[in-house]
Amino acid sequence: MLGRWLALTALLGAGLIAAPADAPKPAEKKEPKNLCPNGDFEKGKESPDGWQKVDGLTTFWVNDPDGKRGKVIKFDTDVLQSQGYDWWVKIAEGAKAKHAPKKKPPTPPKYDTLAGLDGVWFWSDYIPIEKGKAYWLTVDVKGPPIMVWLVGYPEKGSTAFGADAKAFQEYFRDKKAGKPRDNVRGFESILSRYDYRGQLQAGGSNEWRTYSRRARLFRPTKVTPNVRFVRILLLPYWPPTEYYVDNVRLVEVEDAEDDGDR
DSSP states (O other), rough: OOOOOOOHHHHHHHHOOOOOOOOHHHOOOOOOOOOSSSTTTTOOOSBBBBBOOOSSEEEEEEEEETSSSEEEEEEEOSHHHHHHHHHHHHTTOOOOOOOOOOOOOOOOTTTTTTTTTTTOOOOBBEEEETTTOOOEEEEEESSEEEEEEEEEESOOOOOOOTTOOOOHHHHHHHHHTTTTOOOTTOOOOTTTTTTTEEEEEEEEEEEEEEEEESSOOOTTSSSSSTTEEEEEEEEEEESSSEEEEEEEEEEEEOOOOSSSSO
């Protein structure tokens, strides 16, 4: 037996026979590319890159309080609508989140808060998409339910603070004109120039959870073929409290089945 082993070793060393090839390794499954830039909110200076500015009163760019992840977006909808709108005007004019005013106490039952009227909006930058493709949107949320919208446009527009918030734009215009009016419930939260809007309901747990609409894919160009860009809108509203969001992902997926959904 020792003689046979020595002979085989000699033949291998001389290159006269080949060693058995290793078993082929299974191909590594690549994670689909996240089309939402900085969806984990890790990059940025005073605000996360690829998203609107945080305002320091209703939106905050903070370290995860649980310490289990990095940067996250914190929302506070327990803010008087009047105070929120006045501060947003200043943010739109260039004010910084670090100079945000101290929150005024709302009056129960808090229907005069942003939670009771508008919610607090937070927009991504424009994301290019392809005609005929389907998309899967996921988001991590800790806190009560929030609305997440995928909003489609035929072309890029402004990414200025509040540019797509209809009620705020009306308030901003009137404020600059010197004839401000009280804002009330019932105004649309999004300007009408969008061509597509699809919704994902997320949240509802005091622990971090991932939410998706994979069973009903987003198809922005199915009935609106002129859509070439989308933006992601995070919109927490009622109850008036704090919410946390992280890991916003928009990926292209195979559209093997037409379930009739947009």
